[in-house]
Amino acid sequence: MSYCVNCGVELDGTAHACPLCQTPVMNPRQPVDTFSPPPFPTRRKEVPPVSKRILAVLLSAMLASAAVCCGVLNLVLKPELHWSVFVIGAAIMVWIWLVPPLLLRGIPLPVRLLLDIVAVGLYVYLISRDVRGGTGWFLGLALPIILTGGAVVLFLGLVLQNGKRSILSGITIVIGAAGAVSFFAELFVDRWLYQCWTPEWSLIVVTICAALIVPLIIVRRVPSLREEARRRFHM
Ligand SMILES: [Zn+2]
Structure with missing residues (x-):
């Protein structure tokens, strides 16, 4: 058994150089074993990262299937209660949040955040249309809260964006x-x-x-x- 003369690590018989400090192995009493396979792989293999386009397609398919399934279920079971509209609206909102940033590279953060805030506003508007006194409730209560929250999120995004x-x-x-x-x-x-x-x-x-x-x-x-x-x- 050889040891590295530089760092003292124990060396495998097949090692030409120390795996830690790359010092060449020269031991006249024990020449390097060139026949046995090395104990660890010599080439690094990596699983390639998933492509953003594939991820976008996968997310779109998942959201679309949830929306379509709920829509069909709603039509078959209780067409008079259109609850599936909420699920479809939520799916569209989540799609706007997740998919455009994956497909459009270099989309500025304020534009992304604005899109997200508009999506939330539209979804809440969709809900308000089914609630009694909905539009008034939307304009008087929900919209000011969404706009204030959106302004704060936009401010945080701009202030914390550069990571400095x-x-x-x-x-x-x-x-x-x-x-x-x-x-x-x-x-x-x-x-x-x-x-x-x-x-x-x-x-x-x-x-x-x-x-x-x-x-x-x-x-x-x-x-x-x-x-x-x-x-x-x-x-
Ligand atoms: Zn070494």
């Missing part, structure tokens, strides 16, 4: 955005239900968010704390 920000800043911004969304959500719900604004639960959420953000900002500002956080949480 530290994880601490990213977490701080996301927590702040969650607080803002809950604040506006309660504002719109109150305005829709009671025609006045009496903040309750959103204030609790905003307070919790603020209580998390303040220490995060302090940690980010103080270099010693920042280093400690980086070490402890492996950032």
Whole structure:
């Protein structure tokens, strides 16, 4: 049995060089065994990554089959309750979320997010058409919440897109955005239900968010704390 003169690793009899440090093996007492097969494969074989187009076709087929099956089931069982419209709408929404980014390369993030938000809005509009007083509910309550949520998602996408920000800043911004969304959500719900604004639960959420953000900002500002956080949480 030979050992590498450089790093000391035990060498197989068929090795021409150390597998770790590539130092050539020269042992006059034990020449390299050129007849036995090496104990590990010499060529690397990799499974090629799945093509995005195939993935897009697969996803489209899955969503389409779910939509068609539900549509047929609805027509056969209870045609008067058109519940399958919700499933078909959801399938179209998920398709808009997942498939265009796979097929269109280099599609800018704001355009992608805008498409996703429009898809959510259209789906909720589809639902609202089947709910009593639906269109009013959609325009008065759902649309403002979707637009606010969409604006926040767009803002987060643009701010966190380039990855230059530290994880601490990213977490701080996301927590702040969650607080803002809950604040506006309660504002719109109150305005829709009671025609006045009496903040309750959103204030609790905003307070919790603020209580998390303040220490995060302090940690980010103080270099010693920042280093400690980086070490402890492996950032
Ligand atoms: Zn070695």
